[in-house]
Amino acid sequence: MLKIPLVEPGTVGPCPVASDALQGIKRQQTNPARWNGAGWPAFVATLRAGGVELAEGSVACGVYATDAGGTAYGLPHGVVIARNAGQVSFLLKTAQTHRVPVTVRGGGLTTEGESVAFGGVLLDMIGMSRVVSIDAAGLTVRTEAGIFWHSLAEELRRENLDYLSAPLNMTSSVGGTLGVGGIDVNSARLGCSADQAISLQVVTPSGEIVECSDSENGELFQRVILGYGQFGIITEATLRIRPYTPLRMYYYYYSSLRVAIEDLQILDRNDASDYSGILTIMDCAVNLLVAFDSDEREAAFHAHWKSRLRGYGETGFALCMAGHYALRPWKFREALYLLQRKREVFPEFRRAEYMRDKKMYDRTVVFSRAVWKHWGSKQMVIPDLATPADKFIEAVERGNAVCRKYFTHYTLYCVGIKLRPEHLPHYEMSCIPPGAEGWAYGCEFEPMIEGGIYSRDHFQSFKNAIYDIGVDMGASYYRFGGMMKGYIRRVFGDALVDRHLAMKRKADPAMILNRDVIF
Amino acid sequence: MPATLAKAPAAPRDFAACSGCSLCLLVCPMWRRHHDPRLTPEGMAKALQCGATAADLADPVETCSLCGACDPVCPERIDLSGMVMELRHQLAGALPPPGLPPMERPALFAELQARMQHEERPAGPSQVSLRSDTVFLPGPALRADPAFLERTVALLNLPVFADDGDDIALALELGADIPQTRLQSFVDSLRGHSIVAADGLLLRQLRRWLPGSKRMGLGAALCSRAAVRSNLAATDLYVIEPRACHADYERMVIYYNNLQIEIGCSLSLDLQRIAIPASAPGLRHRLGLAAADDDTQARWILRGRTPERIVVEDLADIAAFRRITDIPVVHLAELGGDPTMIRKTARAFN
Ligand SMILES: Cc1cc2nc3c(=O)[nH]c(=O)nc-3n(C[C@H](O)[C@H](O)[C@H](O)COP(=O)(O)OP(=O)(O)OC[C@H]3O[C@@H](n4cnc5c(N)ncnc54)[C@H](O)[C@@H]3O)c2cc1C
Ligand code: SF4
Ligand code: SF4
Numbered sequence: 001m002l003k004i005p006l007v008e009p010g011t012v013g014p015c016p017v018a019s020d021a022l023q024g025i026k027r028q029q030t031n032p033a034r035w036n037g038a039g040w041p042a043f044v045a046t047l048r049a050g051g052v053e054l055a056e057g058s059v060a061c062g063v064y065a066t067d068a069g070g071t072a073y074g075l076p077h078g079v080v081i082a083r084n085a086g087q088v089s090f091l092l093k094t095a096q097t098h099r100v101p102v103t104v105r106g107g108g109l110t111t112e113g114e115s116v117a118f119g120g121v122l123l124d125m126i127g128m129s130r131v132v133s134i135d136a137a138g139l140t141v142r143t144e145a146g147i148f149w150h151s152l153a154e155e156l157r158r159e160n161l162d163y164l165s166a167p168l169n170m171t172s173s174v175g176g177t178l179g180v181g182g183i184d185v186n187s188a189r190l191g192c193s194a195d196q197a198i199s200l201q202v203v204t205p206s207g208e209i210v211e212c213s214d215s216e217n218g219e220l221f222q223r224v225i226l227g228y229g230q231f232g233i234i235t236e237a238t239l240r241i242r243p244y245t246p247l248r249m250y251y252y253y254y255s256s257l258r259v260a261i262e263d264l265q266i267l268d269r270n271d272a273s274d275y276s277g278i279l280t281i282m283d284c285a286v287n288l289l290v291a292f293d294s295d296e297r298e299a300a301f302h303a304h305w306k307s308r309l310r311g312y313g314e315t316g317f318a319l320c321m322a323g324h325y326a327l328r329p330w331k332f333r334e335a336l337y338l339l340q341r342k343r344e345v346f347p348e349f350r351r352a353e354y355m356r357d358k359k360m361y362d363r364t365v366v367f368s369r370a371v372w373k374h375w376g377s378k379q380m381v382i383p384d385l386a387t388p389a390d391k392f393i394e395a396v397e398r399g400n401a402v403c404r405k406y407f408t409h410y411t412l413y414c415v416g417i418k419l420r421p422e423h424l425p426h427y428e429m430s431c432i433p434p435g436a437e438g439w440a441y442g443c444e445f446e447p448m449i450e451g452g453i454y455s456r457d458h459f460q461s462f463k464n465a466i467y468d469i470g471v472d473m474g475a476s477y478y479r480f481g482g483m484m485k486g487y488i489r490r491v492f493g494d495a496l497v498d499r500h501l502a503m504k505r506k507a508d509p510a511m512i513l514n515r516d517v518i519f
Numbered sequence: 520m521p522a523t524l525a526k527a528p529a530a531p532r533d534f535a536a537c538s539g540c541s542l543c544l545l546v547c548p549m550w551r552r553h554h555d556p557r558l559t560p561e562g563m564a565k566a567l568q569c570g571a572t573a574a575d576l577a578d579p580v581e582t583c584s585l586c587g588a589c590d591p592v593c594p595e596r597i598d599l600s601g602m603v604m605e606l607r608h609q610l611a612g613a614l615p616p617p618g619l620p621p622m623e624r625p626a627l628f629a630e631l632q633a634r635m636q637h638e639e640r641p642a643g644p645s646q647v648s649l650r651s652d653t654v655f656l657p658g659p660a661l662r663a664d665p666a667f668l669e670r671t672v673a674l675l676n677l678p679v680f681a682d683d684g685d686d687i688a689l690a691l692e693l694g695a696d697i698p699q700t701r702l703q704s705f706v707d708s709l710r711g712h713s714i715v716a717a718d719g720l721l722l723r724q725l726r727r728w729l730p731g732s733k734r735m736g737l738g739a740a741l742c743s744r745a746a747v748r749s750n751l752a753a754t755d756l757y758v759i760e761p762r763a764c765h766a767d768y769e770r771m772v773i774y775y776n777n778l779q780i781e782i783g784c785s786l787s788l789d790l791q792r793i794a795i796p797a798s799a800p801g802l803r804h805r806l807g808l809a810a811a812d813d814d815t816q817a818r819w820i821l822r823g824r825t826p827e828r829i830v831v832e833d834l835a836d837i838a839a840f841r842r843i844t845d846i847p848v849v850h851l852a853e854l855g856g857d858p859t860m861i862r863k864t865a866r867a868f869n
Contacts, residue, residue: 062570108539148541158823159823170542353772373594377538
C-alpha cells in the first residue's frame with residue numbers, strides 16, 4: 001500500500017516520486033493540495049497594519065484561478081499587487097513569520113500551473129512595470145521586473161533601441177522570463193533572455209533586498225537566473241540592449257522535418273543568419289524562417305549558404321504540393337487544410353503596416369498577434385523539449401509522432417539556443433539540458449485545438465507523453481515552465497535535486513516562495 | 520440602450536471568450552496611468568467571468584475613456600469598449616439596494632433624458648437634397664466655436680446635418696437610455712447618406728446602426744482635402760483621434776500607414792499600430808465630477824520625439840499638448856489656408 005508521509009504544514013516532505021515511480025502508471029493532472037489557511041487572519045492583519053493592500057474575495061482571487069495553460073486551477077486566499085521592493089520585502093518577511101505561501105506571477109504564461117496559487121498570497125508582479133533608466137551609450141536598461149517585454153520595447157524604441165531577445169510573446173514579463181529562460185528566434189546567436197541579464201535586484205525569500213550579479217552576490221544571482229522563482233523575487237533587472245533594427249525575412253519550405261532541422265543547424269553552426277527557427281504547418285509542410293538585420297550577414301548568406309538550403313521558396317513549394325496532391329487525390333482534405341492555413345496565417349506575417357521596403361518592423365508584435373489569434377485559446381497546451389544539438393532530430397521526430405497520435409493538426413516551433421560557457425553555473429538544474437555544448441535546441445509541440453473539445457486528461461496524457469521523451473533521452477524542457485514537478489527528480493537525479501533543495505531550505509526556512517513549482 | 524439597435528452584429532464575442540492574453544492591457548491608457556491590473560479591459564473581462572457585477576466594476580468602468588484601443592488588438596474579437604458601454608448602461612440604470620434612498624444621478628442625466636424625449640429635432644438642412652449626399656455631423660465641441668466650424672465646413676465643402684446626434688453621443692458616453700423613437704428617427708434620417716462625424720463614439724455606433732453605410736471621422740475627411748494634406752510636413756507629429764480610428768480599424772490602419780508613407784510625418788501610433796489617445800478622460804471627468812485628466816498620455820506620445828509641429832485631429836487634444844510643450848499645436852482645419860484649393864474628394868471613403 002502507498003504510504004503517505006506526514007508533512008509539517010508549510011514544509012515540503014520527501015519527494016514521493018522515485019526516478020522510476022511513474023513508469024506504467026496512467027497519469028492525470030493533480031493540482032497541489034490547497035494550503036489550509038492556518039494563521040491567515042493574523043497574517044493579513046500584520047500586512048494591512050504595514051500598509052500593504054491585500055484584496056480578498058471571489059472576484060479578486062478568481063481572476064487568478066488559472067494560467068495560460070488553463071488546465072491547473074487554484075485560488076489564492078488573497079492578492080497583492082507588487083508596488084516596490086520594500087513592499088515585497090515586507091510581504092515576504094511577514095509570510096515567513098506566519099508560514100503563508102507566496103506565489104509569484106508575471107504574465108501568467110506558464111502552462112502547468114506554476115504561476116497559479118493553491119492558497120496563500122498571489123503576488124502580481126505586473127504592478128512593478130516602470131522602466132527605471134536607459135543608458136543609450138552603454139546599451140543597458142534598468143527596469144522593474146514586472147514589466148512586459150512589449151512595454152519595455154515601446155520605451156526603448158523611443159530612443160531607437162531594442163531588447164536583445166525575448167519570448168515571441170508580448171505579454172511575458174521580464175522577471176518571469178529571467179526565471180524560466182526566454183527563447184527568441186535570435187537565441188541561436190544571442191542565447192536565451194536570461195543570458196542578457198547583467199544584474200538583478202532580488203528580494204530573498206526571507207525578505208532581504210539584495211543587488212546581485214556574477215560579480216556581486218554571485219551565488220544568489222546564479223540561483224535566481226533560470227531559478228523558477230525559488231530563491232528570490234526579481235524586482236528589478238539590468239539588461240543588455242542594442243540599437244533597433246528591422247528584419248528582412250526569408251521563408252523556406254520543406255516536406256521533411258528532418259531535412260529542415262539539419263538545415264537549421266547548419267545555419268546556426270556557421271553563424272549564417274541573424275534569426276532562424278522552424279514552424280511546421282503539417283508534417284509535410286515545414287517552414288524554415290531565416291532573417292537578417294545586418295546587411296553583411298545577409299550578403300554572406302546569399303553568397304555561401306542560400307544555395308545549400310534544401311527548402312523551396314513559396315512558389316516552388318506550392319508547385320511541389322500541387323503535384324503531390326494531384327497524384328494523391330484521396331488526400332484532398334489535407335490539401336484543403338494546407339490551403340486554408342496559407343490563406344489565414346500567411347497574410348498576418350505580411351501586414352502592410354509592419355512592412356517597409358520589404359523589411360519587417362516589430363517582429364514580436366507580428367508573431368505574438370499571430371500566435372494568439374491562430375493558436376491562442378483559454379487552454380494553451382504547449383509541452384516542450386530541449387536537447388543537445390545531436391539529439392534534437394530524434395527528440396522532435398518522437399514528439400511529432402506523439403502529436404500525430406493525439407491530435408489532427410499541430411504546430412512545432414523549433415529554435416536553437418547558443419550557450420555561454422561563462423554562464424554554466426546559471427544553467428544548473430534549468431531548461432538548458434545537461435551535457436549540451438555550444439547550442440541547445442528547443443522544440444515546442446502545440447496542438448491546434450480548433451474549437452475541438454478535449455478532456456483535461458487527454459491534454460495531460462499528451463503532455464506526459466512528450467515529457468516522457470525528455471526523461472528517456474536525458475533532455476530538459478526548454479521553457480521548463482512546461483515541466484511538471486513530478487519530472488524534476490527523474491530528469492536531474494536525486495543528488496542534484498537534493499543539493500538544490502538544501503539550498504532552498506536554507507534560503508526559505510518556511511518554504512513559502514513558489515513552493516509547488518520545483519520541490 | 521434599446522436592444523434592437525445597440526446589439527450589433529459587429530460584436531461577435533463577449534467577455535466569456537477572454538483567454539487572458541493581456542494584449543488589450545498593453546494599449547489601455549488606464550493601465551499606463553495606474554499600473555493596476557484591475558483597471559484594464561482584461562481585468563474587467565476576467566472579473567465578469569468570475570461573476571462580478573457592474574457595481575463591482577464601477578471604478579474601471581468609470582475610469583475608462585472609451586478610446587476603443589483595446590478592441591482591435593483582442594485576438595478573441597471581444598467588443599471590449601462595447602462591454603464597458605454596456606456596464607455603464609447597467610450602472611446608470613442600477614436601482615439602489617432595497618431600503619436605501621434613490622441613487623444620486625448628476626442632473627445631466629435627467630436633462631438629457633428630457634431632451635431626448637421631448638425635443639423636436641430639425642430635419643436635415645435644405646442643401647441636403649439627395650439621400651446620397653455626404654453630410655457632416657460636427658458635434659458640440661465644433662458647434663461651440665462658430666468661426667472654427669465655419670472654417671471646417673468650408674474646407675470639407677459639406678452640408679452640416681442639423682441633427683448631429685449630440686444627445687445620442689452623450690447618452691452613449693454616459694450609459695443613459697436612448698428612447699427608441701429618438702434613435703430610430705436619427706438613424707432613419709441618416710440612411711442613404713455618407714457620413715462625416717467629428718464624434719468618434721457616435722461613428723462607432725453608426726457602424727452598427729447603419730451597416731454598409733459610408734462613414735468617416737473628421738480627421739480623415741479633412742486630410743483628404745488637398746488644401747489640408749498639402750500643408751502636412753515630414754517634421755510634423757500627426758495625432759490621430761483614437762475613437763474614429765479604432766471604430767474602423769482595419770481600414771484606418773492602412774489609411775494612416777499610407778499617409779505616413781506619403782508625408783513622412785510621425786504618427787501617434789504605438790508599436791502595435793494602435794492610436795495612442797492624447798488624453799483619456801473618464802466618465803467622472805466628462806461629467807465634471809473629477810479634476811481634469813492628467814498629462815500622462817500626451818507626455819507619452821511626445822516621449823523621445825521632437826517634432827517641429829503637432830497636428831491634431833481632435834480639438835480637445837490642442838489643450839492637452841499646450842499644457843506640456845511649447846511646440847506649436849494646430850488642428851488639421853487650421854492647415855487648409857487657401858479655401859480656393861479645396862477640392863471635393865471621396866478618396867478616403869471605402
Ligand atoms: C502563447 C504563448 C507563447 C509563448 N511563446 C514563447 C516563446 O516564444 N519563447 C519562450 O521562451 N517562451 C514562450 N512562452 C512561454 C512564456 O512566455 C514564458 O514562460 C515566459 O517567459 C513566462 O513569463 P511570465 O511573465 O508569463 O511568467 P509567469 O508565467 O508569470 O511565471 C513564470 C515562473 O516564474 C515565476 N516568476 C514570475 N515572475 C517572477 C519574478 N519577478 N521573480 C521571480 N519569479 C517570478 C513564477 O512564479 C513562475 O514560476 C509562451 C507562452 C505562451 C502561452
Ligand atoms: S476603451 Fe480605452 S480606456 Fe477603455 S478599456 Fe479599452 S483601451 Fe482602456
Ligand atoms: S485581448 Fe481579449 S482575450 Fe486578450 S486579455 Fe484582453 S479581452 Fe482577454
